[in-house]
Amino acid sequence: MTQPAAHRRASIADVARAAGVSVGTVSNVLNRPERVLPATRERVEAAIDELSFVRNGSARQLRAGTITTIGAIVLDIANPFFTDVARGIEERLDRDDFTLMVASSDDDPDREQRYLRLFEEHGVQGVMVVPATHDIEHLLAVRRRGTGVVLLDRPSSDPGISSVAVDDVRGGELAARHLLDEGHTRIVFLNGPHTIRQCADRHEGVTKALAAAGLDPASALVEVTVTSLNAEGGEAAIRAILDSGNRPTAVFCVNDLVALGVLRTLRTENIAVPTEMAVVGYDDVAFAAELSTPLTSVRQPTHELGVRAADLLLSGPDTAAEHVMFQPTLVVRGSSSTSAS
């Protein structure tokens, strides 16, 4: 049974002809079946099956104008943080029978632009973007043209555009205060470059906690910049610190992968965690609790982040822009406290 190579797909007119009705009737069967006599409807439905007709979405949308899809552009689709957020978005959209399409910009402004245009040209109701650039003028333009825009994981600098983010200053503060509470007086912070907003904010939080405890950040805080934010980066950084001979009693890592590298190194060096050195991570990834030394980490409400972002987009373009800031929480585990579970 050879299928016709590239035959034109059946149109509504073909169906109408086959069923002996008008195109309007076919359209009614498709969209308001209750308005058409059962007998007629069945005839049309038979013709649809017969021709294996599939609506042309472009034509439909061109005429009808609206579409119940929203797009999301994240930095990296392989990053658990973003996929967890995406799950939250999906869950919320499902309730309103919206569909979600995800694309990843790979932190490349050009790719972000490309997907943004693609989504806009296809008339999505809105887009959620984790901006790859500091400047969001292009997003404001999209907003002005009538497409909903919500900034993800980034507080909006513009009153006209909604945003959903997590308080990274607070996150840094929580981690540092916990370490201080545990009796440490000097903290090493393995952080990413300050060009990444999250990193700069977390640094600010740490500084704040130290100051609140009456410590001078200049001496009580040692910040080390980790180039690659993964286990290898963490390993290299902690090794350099150990080699320096000035061994700290507490290390705060900008994310859990970096913390993983630190834990691994400490283990091979036979440095006991948390008694000789306490370690705190960030993100509370799924396996943080599963490590042989369960990792204390700053948890971000990823799921709620997504749900809330979807909420804002679905609330329509008429409601005022809203800026939601979630608060992170600290999950204390064995890597930083002997009294933890």
Next chain:
Amino acid sequence: MTQPAAHRRASIADVARAAGVSVGTVSNVLNRPERVLPATRERVEAAIDELSFVRNGSARQLRAGTITTIGAIVLDIANPFFTDVARGIEERLDRDDFTLMVASSDDDPDREQRYLRLFEEHGVQGVMVVPATHDIEHLLAVRRRGTGVVLLDRPSSDPGISSVAVDDVRGGELAARHLLDEGHTRIVFLNGPHTIRQCADRHEGVTKALAAAGLDPASALVEVTVTSLNAEGGEAAIRAILDSGNRPTAVFCVNDLVALGVLRTLRTENIAVPTEMAVVGYDDVAFAAELSTPLTSVRQPTHELGVRAADLLLSGPDTAAEHVMFQPTLVVRGSSSTSAS
């Protein structure tokens, strides 16, 4: 500066009027700028900026017919396996300036259908699907209607539809043979339900390896079905086994999360890994190597899987269907061998 509430977006006709040219000329500026006099072009471009005109993708596509987008429907966008595959797809598509949109079916046939229809109605060049059902008749129908279809992580049962998968029988075999090579004569296999193809295949592989070693699977293999394929599931399963008193020396887990639960339990029970009990996982997730007892695992070429799938889809509908089967490899680490790094 209040923006017009829901003003109609500027159309090509508006631009033409503003620039004092015809719609055809505007279209030419957009699509074949070299055919229009620089002076005219500039006038049109100025009008486009002025009106902040954005092409209507639906109208464009309705007339032009084609679109350089492909869709992917995976089971769970939060599963690292699928996102790694997605990265591979993206990389390959980028070379041809195609764009990828990802949706997750959540293993729900209805959602799969919904996204499938959405993609088809919008005329994507092709879809990649990890089918949620055993039956793929609906995918064949899509294929017959002219949209490219490639099965992901699932060998095709139909000669007309391409597929890209990993040999799970071989994966099971590799893991089992490794454990036998390490001197074990009885293996406990914490597997998922056999309704999941991958699970059934891996079981077959294990059986094969045992038979090849001259062992009787009936006595040398104990298969335990894990209900939830995560750390909690693994923990519950291994605990039941320990409680039974018939402690094995080797455990093979259907994925790394299950293995994680096992490792955690063995640690709290003070059972040494790998000397008292060897553990092997599956998927070789990013953190497998980072655990304090690095986990031996079966690695699947996720990235290549994605690249190849994209290859097949881009090769066009005229080329014959192809069935690509990748081979997994075993990564030996400390959880199963004392001689491993």
Next chain:
DNA sequence: GGTTCCTCGTGAAACGGTTCATAATGTAGC
């Protein structure tokens, strides 16, 4: 029997682009 109302079905007008045959203008060749 005439009026009103209701139910179904019709067909043509949008929607906003792309494409193509054609026209208008200029340039070169003889």
Next chain:
DNA sequence: GCTACATTATGAACCGTTTCACGAGGAACC
């Protein structure tokens, strides 16, 4: 000066839906 031809610009047809004013045919009521 005339033909031949290239270069630009034009505008109408078309893509496949949805929508809506309208008509046809009954049924119900006075």
